[in-house]
Amino acid sequence: MNRVDVVVVGGGLAGLAAARELVAAGKDVVVLEARNRVGGRTMGGVLSNGVPVEMGGQWVGPTQDVVLELIEELGLETFPSYDDGDALMFVDGQGVRHASPTFGLPERTAAELARLSGLMEELATTVSVESPWTTKEAEELDRQTLDGWLTSNTDNDLARRFFRVLVPALFSAEAPELSFLHFLFYLKSGTSLETLLNTTGGAQESRVVGGTHRISEQMAVELGDRVRLEAVVRTIRQDVDGVTVEFEGGEIACERVVVAVPQTLAGRIRYVPPLPSARDAVTQQMPAGSVIKFQVGYARPFWRIEGLNGSVLSLDDAFNVVLDNSPEDGSCGVLVGFLEGRHARVSVDLSPEERRELVVSALVKFFGPEAAQPFDVVEQDWNNEEFTRGCYGGRLGAGVWTQYGEALSAPVDRIHWAGAETSTIWNGYMDGAVRSGRRAASEILTHG
Numbered sequence: 001m002n003r004v005d006v007v008v009v010g011g012g013l014a015g016l017a018a019a020r021e022l023v024a025a026g027k028d029v030v031v032l033e034a035r036n037r038v039g040g041r042t043m044g045g046v047l048s049n050g051v052p053v054e055m056g057g058q059w060v061g062p063t064q065d066v067v068l069e070l071i072e073e074l075g076l077e078t079f080p081s082y083d084d085g086d087a088l089m090f091v092d093g094q095g096v097r098h099a100s101p102t103f104g105l106p107e108r109t110a111a112e113l114a115r116l117s118g119l120m121e122e123l124a125t126t127v128s129v130e131s132p133w134t135t136k137e138a139e140e141l142d143r144q145t146l147d148g149w150l151t152s153n154t155d156n157d158l159a160r161r162f163f164r165v166l167v168p169a170l171f172s173a174e175a176p177e178l179s180f181l182h183f184l185f186y187l188k189s190g191t192s193l194e195t196l197l198n199t200t201g202g203a204q205e206s207r208v209v210g211g212t213h214r215i216s217e218q219m220a221v222e223l224g225d226r227v228r229l230e231a232v233v234r235t236i237r238q239d240v241d242g243v244t245v246e247f248e249g250g251e252i253a254c255e256r257v258v259v260a261v262p263q264t265l266a267g268r269i270r271y272v273p274p275l276p277s278a279r280d281a282v283t284q285q286m287p288a289g290s291v292i293k294f295q296v297g298y299a300r301p302f303w304r305i306e307g308l309n310g311s312v313l314s315l316d317d318a319f320n321v322v323l324d325n326s327p328e329d330g331s332c333g334v335l336v337g338f339l340e341g342r343h344a345r346v347s348v349d350l351s352p353e354e355r356r357e358l359v360v361s362a363l364v365k366f367f368g369p370e371a372a373q374p375f376d377v378v379e380q381d382w383n384n385e386e387f388t389r390g391c392y393g394g395r396l397g398a399g400v401w402t403q404y405g406e407a408l409s410a411p412v413d414r415i416h417w418a419g420a421e422t423s424t425i426w427n428g429y430m431d432g433a434v435r436s437g438r439r440a441a442s443e444i445l446t447h448g
């Protein structure tokens, strides 16, 4: 049997970042990746005119310093997302153009949203991102769902509806599915609500030339034949002498292992001896959200001529979040949008043609008749992916942080945990994935 220092399970950003650090420190490493490609939740797609589009994670922005530095180090480039002009808000059948943080909502609702966001930000400052369960008032914050908190803290229906659309846009899950503590943790982990939501100055500020999957591909090129594709890990056995990782096609012995897969999938691996019950519970209690992502290609970015930046938020429609995703040179128009949370769950039962009709008719409503003639519509349903099983990432429901949080990234003897969901900074994002891989690598390196 082969023997190496470290086996990394999962060739997404977290696993590859861990492997890269370990190799740089002189360790003998193998990465076992289940798919026939690296990159996991980042994935390249292409429209019928040859323009590359991102089918998974795509934007990077300020304070995501680690992934931004990595992109540069790997010789890749970023370009700004298109953000010139007005955005659109649809509510109760009315479309409103706006260029303000009030989202074009009526003054009273806008003031209420500002009050609620302020309260959330204030509470988020009290959260410990390193150990949310130690936050003052952790029990109280974790006892409530985000939806429960909204219900208790505002009687403004429109403000509640706004957040009930915004939350799936951030988590691909619904407000009742999230612990309020988890929501506050996520705000602080991603700097602030404003940073999470904004294009310019926020998490949607920039894109990677050619697509974000290139970050993983570049790391895999560096790692060479240390990366093995189509190697589905099934069992991890450990004892005092070391670890044996069994995968479809073989087994490898090692000193330590990094498991860098989404939590629910980590729970589908067999561990011998079994994981401590709290660590296993984490794999059961951190489900991913639901999202189907669409890239819709047009001959030209016609909305720009009208002075629109392509951003839409609709409180009325299933396809309710849209942004301009045209190539940097504007040689064609691309709109990216999502079916998220319950809308994604319902839409999986439609045929691809019916989903296309749903998406295109929403775009016609938002942008007018020219939107009826896309030259291509591509979609990616992340829940149907065997080695992802939902996106954008894992979330914690009420009571989970305070009961099981400590087990999320604490090593279990020779097993170390990575993945975007284990990061304290930019949890759930590409930046967080890279940080988590580096953290797992440094845990191993401190053991010598």
Ligand SMILES: Cc1cc2nc3c(=O)[nH]c(=O)nc-3n(C[C@H](O)[C@H](O)[C@H](O)COP(=O)(O)OP(=O)(O)OC[C@H]3O[C@@H](n4cnc5c(N)ncnc54)[C@H](O)[C@@H]3O)c2cc1C
Pocket (backbone or CB within 6 Å): 009, 010, 011, 012, 013, 014, 015, 032, 033, 034, 035, 038, 039, 040, 041, 042, 055, 056, 057, 058, 059, 060, 231, 232, 233, 234, 260, 261, 262, 265, 269, 291, 293, 382, 387, 388, 391, 392, 393, 418, 419, 420, 421, 428, 429, 430, 431, 433
């Ligand atoms: C539609 C969508 C939009 C997003 N938008 C953004 C965005 O704009 N900005 C942003 O920063 N983030 C975004 N994200 C989130 C971001 O893509 C993820 O946080 C990040 O890519 C996760 O990386 P990871 O390495 O932790 O996990 P993954 O990418 O899930 O990697 C895990 C790897 O493990 C492999 N694997 C699973 N099981 C096994 C097994 N048993 N054996 C071997 N290998 C296994 C998988 O195939 C996969 O390659 C988005 C995600 C999606 C899906």
